[in-house]
Amino acid sequence: MIRKVTSSPLTMVGLIIVLIILLTAAFAPLIATHDPTEPNILNKLQPPSAEHYFGTDEVGRDIFSRIVHGTRISLRIGLIVVLISFPIGTVLGAIAGYIGGRVDQTIMRITDIFLSFPGIILAMSIAAALGPSIENVVLALAATWWPWYTRIVRSSVLSIKNSEFIEASRALGANPFRILFKEVIPNSIAPATIQASLDLGFVILSAAGLSFIGLGAQPPSPEWGAMLSNSREILRDAWWAATFPGIAILITVLGFNLLGDGLNDVLDPKQR
């Protein structure tokens, strides 16, 4: 499997990007050249230079340092959202697929309702109801993300439900919950796990979008979406303020997508 990953150049690019992002987040204070939130009015709106790699914003904060610190915020949002929605979605999907019948019907109708909103709209209204903050954006995204995992896990449970090893545990008289958690879920979780690694990028993208419209991170937080939102007021004077945070988002999402796609190909070769 490792050889398969390393033999695909695009997957390797994804892997390298993700590693760089993780390292940047881990060592942010060492990499950043300035304090990310400390204003320095004398230095405002400086174009990119050797002193300020990505220039400075309207109160003289160093944009490079802000982006570096922003890595931590975005990564944390992505991880927490996936860590909340993945187990919820997985358990519900496994229950729906394994038990079937009316339980299945009910669970799937509920996911249908959540999925009948275009992604960001539902998250927007939940976040708006809870009030603008990063925590609420995380909750809102987690609340809209779980149904995808439910669907994926359910369909893979359906495909293994009648296999012999499950029949065997049933015949041995194992209790249904034991079968569900020890046999069904571990053997049907792989596709959803890959989806989760792809989703990390999309969660980060959505969170940036919500921050962009004022729902997520609040100033002076160096969150990428909030930085872009802020850059609109100085668009005429500082192209760099609008350019670099977007590149950071693009590269991050791309990295997770490439890695996720690559893992997908490894596990499901007929997709190619």
Added chain:
Amino acid sequence: MDALRFIARRLVLMIPILFGISILTFVISNTIPGDPARLILGPKATPETLSALQEEMGLNDPLYIQYGNYMAGIFQGDLGQSTYSQRPVSEDLVRYFPATFELTMFAMVITLLIGIPFGIISASRKDKIADQITRVFALMGVAMPAFWLGLLFLLFFYLKIGMFPGSGRLDTGMSPPEYITGMYTVDALLTGNWPVFRSAVMHLVLPGITQAAITIGMITRMTRSSMLEVLGSDYIRTAHAKGGSENRVLYGHALRNGVMPVITLLGMAFGHALGGSILVESVFSWPGLGRYAVNAINYLDFPAVMGVTMLIAVMFILVNLIIDTLYFFIDPRLKHD
């Protein structure tokens, strides 16, 4: 007759979904921290006026009664009062809807015109340089924050070279065409008002491409993988074996079956584009539902946010219904199901 039965069945299936959406939006509305009555009256309200308003707004009733009232209101087109615009939310939705619809349709047209040909080219030259380039672009499109692309467009096409306008739907000082559909390009065409038509199209270009960027990558990738599947199938191999030229096999045999599954994805693409309108409209000050919702968020105008949410969800369902129906007519296999 089969088609009618198919549509009827889909309409019946819509009912529980719409019911679910109403419950979900009701639950969200009820999670607002704080008391809506207090929010309306402000901090200086006396306890008497506060409790009077709470009573009037039905905030003391049990939840199921509140939900009943809420639904009764929706059926009468009453979505509450917008505290930001001071008008009924339903009136605002009617006012801003055509702008969003026009922009989204424009973006969808761009998406199809670019996404499908690129997907076909990519599949027919699999692993060649054209395929690699298309795939990288599609991947970038999917990974890129559209609102950021919008900012870059503003920087270059509006601020730097001034080729396209950067905000609104018409040049300043120009009055909108006579109201027929509310979509300026359509209305201007219908009334033969060329200067307005031209201005409306110019204003659509940047936000339209920005919004299309969200879905182009998606449609390209879908077209590619669907075409690849068809190109690898037995009947295509037969067509090759019979000595059909590359182009004839591609366009005569593979195209129809390869592109068809993409149609089913259009509904989802439309939903993505609608969702993206929230962000794109606020970048380009496009006076549609998205910008209305974002303003409403900033003014804590909750009925307006919920109105937009519900309208967009209903639109999303309707579009999917239309597409499924279309697909039913296009794909003969479904008729025999």
